[in-house]
Amino acid sequence: MTAETNNYPEQVLCTPAAVELMRRLSARHGELMFHQSGGCCDGSSPMCYPRGEFLTGDQDVLLGEPDGTPFYMSRSQFEYWKHTELTLDVVPGRGGMFSLEGSEGVRFHIRSRVFTDAEIAALRAAHRI
Incomplete structure (x- = not known):
């Protein structure tokens, strides 16, 4: 089920440029996954990996x-960002050295906006935050 059918807003969206790059990388590397940590750059650059290459756990x-x-x-990063809608975009520059887009001359980038009070209430009701 999608977030839309569950009556709460999606927490991460993609621009058309991000979708195009994801599809290009997926054609080359197989299924993908993203992980955003609280590391450098205030966490504005998520890392893109072949799906399953980065192990996730209870801390994610x-x-x-x-x-x-x-x-x-x-x-820990989510605690700071849980009231925020994230939009995955693409900007010029080098990605993280382990992120798949590193050789493309672009990098994935996060843009954000704070959810409205109504959206926050819907996310709380759905136990998403």
Whole structure:
């Protein structure tokens, strides 16, 4: 089920540029996954891996699956960002050295907006935050 059918907003979205890059990388590397930690750059650059190459656990939160791709965030980072809608985008520059887009001349980047009070209430009711 999608977040839409459950009456709560999606927590991570993608721009068309991000979807295009994800599909290009997936054609080359197979299924993908994202992980965003609280590391450098205030966590604005999620890491893109072949699915299953980065091991997730209880310390990670699955925010959603934009374009069918799991997007995880470390639980400690999620505590800061849980009231925020994230949009995965692409900007010029080098990605993280372990992120798949590193050789593409671009990097994935997160843009954000704070959810409205009504959206926060819907996420709480759904036990998403």
